[in-house]
Amino acid sequence: MQIRPTKIQCFLLCVFLFFCNISNQAQELKKEIYYTQHKFIPFYNLKKAGNTIIFQGNKKKKNYFEGWYFKMVANDGSSILSLIPGISLSSDGKEQHAFIKIINGVTAQTSYYSFPIEDFSFSKKEFAIKIANNYFSKDSIIIDIKDGNSIVSGKITMFNQVEYKSERLLNTGIMGWYRFVPFMECYHGVASLTNSINGKIIINNDVHDFNNGKGYIEKDWGSSMPSAWIWMQSNHFNDKNSSFMLSIADIPWLGESFTGFLGFFYHNNKIHHFATYRSTKLQLEIADSSQIVIKIENRKNTFIIKAKSNSTGILKAPVKGTMDRRIPESINATIEITIMDKKGNVILIDSTNIAGLEMVGDYHKLQESLK
Template sequence: MISRRGRRCGAFMGGKDKREYFEGWYLKHQKGSKTISFIPSYHVEKDGRISILIQVITEKNAWEFQFLPSQYYGDRKRFYCQIGENVFCEKGIRVNLKSKEAEIQGVLRYGSLTPPSGDIMGPLSYFTMECNHGILSLSHKIHGSLLINGERYNLNGGCGYIEKDWGTSFPEGYVWTQCSVFDKGHMAFTAAVAKVPAGRWKFSGCIAIVYYGGRQYRLASYLGARIFRWNSGEFMICQGRDLLWVQYPWKGGQSLRSPVKGRMSGKIQEALSCKIRYRFWRKGKLLLDVTADNGSLEVVNPGCFSSIPT
């Protein structure tokens, strides 16, 4: 996917000239009850120190693996990230991760990626944002398996999702969700609502894509979408006669590190596989009503949501 800045959003954008900067990819793999995500990332602190991290999250566990800056390579023309023996790219991943807590090895190959029809940030990609967001694939097939602490994760025939974030820090408060569903026809949901800083002010922004029947339906603040309900258990996005209503019983999840001015000093929680209900009305008519048991969810600082109209 080519961004409005003329580069693939998956390509590495960092460098020695960056300060208080982070760049990370999120690669999710799912088949039935088995779900695992890898988060390779690159960070530069204010004093110029660089750190490299791979975080791994499953339904019940989360681990992190640290690397030296010399072990990192990121391609500036395409999505290709190599950290030590580990490779993450458009064609798949190869991992060989070892620590006192976990050992993860294996190769996963990807089918054709499904990028969004245009930059998910829209005109916001022209501005310097605290956190930029990109989606490389809404859905793609997976072939292969992983060995995780001696347990075989057979992901052959499963589904994948890839996104990317880069900038200085994650938003002050946000909800993010992603889910792929197969039992009622192939469909995928990805949506986020967030407190977005804009100079001295902050506004509530949203982006969402519903992928169904080979079509993509997008709702976004820059297209006129508004957030009409947002709390720790649900959010609702309305754009003209289109409406996306997401409900979730948030109970917390696995702990992950997050960027704060480039440094991975923040903490967030992600529930990688939980029950989420998605309802989508298209032009006033209910198109989808799906309750999934394998949705992924992050809810950060719900206290800042109170200023959102309901």
């Protein structure tokens, strides 16, 4: 006797196949290019110049790294994860691999997963990359890692994006015209000042629920991270729509070095820009290895930032393209921001205990050079 499915069973099957198809489509890159297979991409250099977030290293074969930083915070703060996908090419080009780093901001545990460089591909049309079965874009993440010691899986969708705008015809990003200065060791970009997220990440049966959570995306690329830097970031203030990032670094260039900084504070739908190349002054006071106070002055306001590191995890960082350096990062640090007008009147005081903070290398020389 032949058994025919009921209409309800047919409907449920169609729904199942529909969502499976959506899941599969989400992992496909538009105009996908495999890093190891392409030669020349027409007009891609022009596209890179106006969009720092897309893959910049299509012509690089050695002495190079590129990585994107995706931070996710649960609605109640119970889960804090950062995912960092990227590539690493050694100084002689003999060691090449893709990677995914995972930082647990609650436990300070870090993990580093290495993949053959052949597994890395990127979209020549938009910001989207794949590493094996793992997909990253400004709109979604699909994670699928099985390495024998751990299993990581899940999907995150990102929406309500607040993108960084450079206020220029050519969107040079947060670095401004410094973006085009040659021979710099490291470049920086911000993809999303803040965004809303939904989804879950499962790490060895531990479920991290990010429904109604917050996200943030930035990136670095070049040959090496600076010898010394201070970096801090949060978009989890009492004012739920605010977001902040600041980076201060020793920047080597043509045999010399200088201290530069860049950052922003997003509040009330306005971006306050901080940068060496703008009319901005910065003073740095380092209390100890975990506490700093920063004063930033622009034409209209004064910003006082107090930051304190808590538990830290150890991350691999690039030196001449190779992940040979180890740095501490706290992503459950505390930050307090006070904004005053030029008369000293307090406009805003806000704080967070869910912040990223790195103090790396001889950061005391940053304080000295800014005096």
